[in-house]
Amino acid sequence: MRGAPETMTVLRPKSAKEAVSLYAQDTGAMPLAGGTDFMVLWNIGLFNNRKILDLSGVRDWRKISATRTSVVIGALATHAEIRRHPLILKExxxxxxxxxxxxxxxxxxxxxxxxxxxxxxxxxxxxxxLLVYEAVVHLVSARGKRELPISEVFAGVKRTTLLKGELIESVELPSLGKRPTRQIFRKVGMRLAQAISKTAAAGLLTLGKGGVVEDFRFSFGSIAQTAVRLTEAESLVVGKKLAPSVIDEACRLMERNVSPIDDIRSTREYRLEVSRNILRRFLEGNRT
Ligand SMILES: Cc1cc2nc3c(=O)[nH]c(=O)nc-3n(C[C@H](O)[C@H](O)[C@H](O)COP(=O)(O)OP(=O)(O)OC[C@H]3O[C@@H](n4cnc5c(N)ncnc54)[C@H](O)[C@@H]3O)c2cc1C
Structure with a gap:
């Protein structure tokens, strides 16, 4: 079946307050932001006969701004706006x-x-x-506001812990304080563009006196049901020097937090091997 717009009712709030109130009256309505995921399902008729809550008129949720201790990104900020924003590029x-x-x-x-x-x-x-920056997601509903650490937002494949009637208002990134000694984002896909990740990694590492690790945060996407932090490897590494034995053990512990699968994009073995290599090279201080 194809999408049949004549069967849909589009609600067009002009403010956050109105969006929350309309959603409270009809929690079965489907929020619509940029529509890039939405349109794929729309196209096969999944939203026929549904109410659509078009958020594009909520201008306040587009803003990216700084507080004294953080940067707040409105839920409707686009990837293009974020990738070019001076505050995001710097911090x-x-x-x-x-x-x-x-x-x-x-x-x-x-x-x-x-x-x-x-x-x-x-x-x-x-x-x-977002995981290594320990982002906080700000949610709003007719019941009020709620904050969730990003690590508590994902409940499984395409499932979140958002409650009925809740909308994402913004995402807050707490300032890091000290600049990390090393940082990495690495996405591995079939192509440079229009590629869904086989694995994606983000890492931050801060070294202190004598090369002892003061802070280490590392996370992967695409190799478990939700994106994950490598909590065990992180705890192992902090407070130690990056000796080969510590790096070996961190790479071994990584497997406790991930569960890659075979699918049309890749195999479990490939995902694991590539992810382990990314982690190892980062800990060894080698970006290539
Ligand atoms: C060709 C193509 C390539 C893509 N490539 C990538 C890629 O490389 N990496 C990647 O991560 N993603 C990719 N995506 C997925 C998609 O572009 C992103 O997930 C995008 O960020 C979705 O944002 P949107 O504003 O378009 O969401 P929409 O499609 O508008 O909405 C997506 C879902 O979020 C809900 N929603 C939207 N806003 C809110 C809100 N404020 N509060 C509560 N619920 C809300 C909607 O109801 C819907 O369920 C791709 C999609 C396509 C079609």
């Missing part, structure tokens, strides 16, 4: 890099950060950076 370059790898120019110009999160694909490319 959170891994997110800018991730947004620059999403689809191609057309998708980046329409696709939004809020839509990427709400869609909750295991291959969402913004998630590894």
């Amino acid at each position: 959170f370059p891994l997110l800018a890099e991730a947004c620059a790898t999403i689809g191609a120019a057309q998708i980046q110009n329409r696709g939004t950060l809020g839509g990427n999160i709400a869609n909750a694909s295991p291959a969402g490319d913004t998630f590894p950076p």
Whole structure:
């Protein structure tokens, strides 16, 4: 079946307040941001006879701004806006890099950060950076506001912990304080554009006196049901020097947090091998 627009009712709120109120009255309505995920399903008729909550008129949710201790990205900011924003480029370059790898120019110009999160694909490319930056997702509903660490947003493949009637308002990135000694975003796909990740990684490492690791955060997308932080490898590495035995053990521990699968894009073995190599080279201080 094809999408039949004449069967749909489009609600067009002009403010966040109106969007929340309309959604509270009809929690079965389908939020629409940039429409890049939405249109794929629309095209096969999945939204026929549905109400659509078009968020594009909520201008406040497009803004990217700084607070004293963080940068706040409105849910409707597009990947193109994020990848070019001076504050993001300076403070959170891994997110800018991730947004620059999403689809191609057309998708980046329409696709939004809020839509990427709400869609909750295991291959969402913004998630590894959001995890290492310990982003906080701001949600709003008629019941009020709620904050969720990004690590608590994903419940499984295409499933989130958002409650009925909740919309994503913004994503807050707390300032890092000290600049990391090393940082990486790496996406591995079939092509440079229009590629869904086989694996995607983001990492931050801060070295202190004598080469002892002060802070280490590393996450992968596409190799588990949701994007994941390597919690065990992180705990192992912090407080130690990056000796070969520590790096070997961190690479071994990585497997406790991931569960890559065979699918049309890649095999479990390839995903694991490439991901392990990315982690190893990052810990060894070798980007290539
Ligand atoms: C050709 C193509 C290539 C792509 N390539 C990539 C890629 O490389 N990497 C990648 O990560 N993704 C990719 N995507 C997926 C998609 O572009 C992104 O997930 C995008 O960020 C979705 O944002 P959107 O604004 O278009 O969301 P929409 O399509 O408008 O919405 C997506 C979902 O989120 C919900 N939603 C949207 N906004 C909100 C909100 N504020 N609050 C609550 N729910 C909301 C909608 O109801 C819907 O369920 C690709 C898609 C296509 C079609």
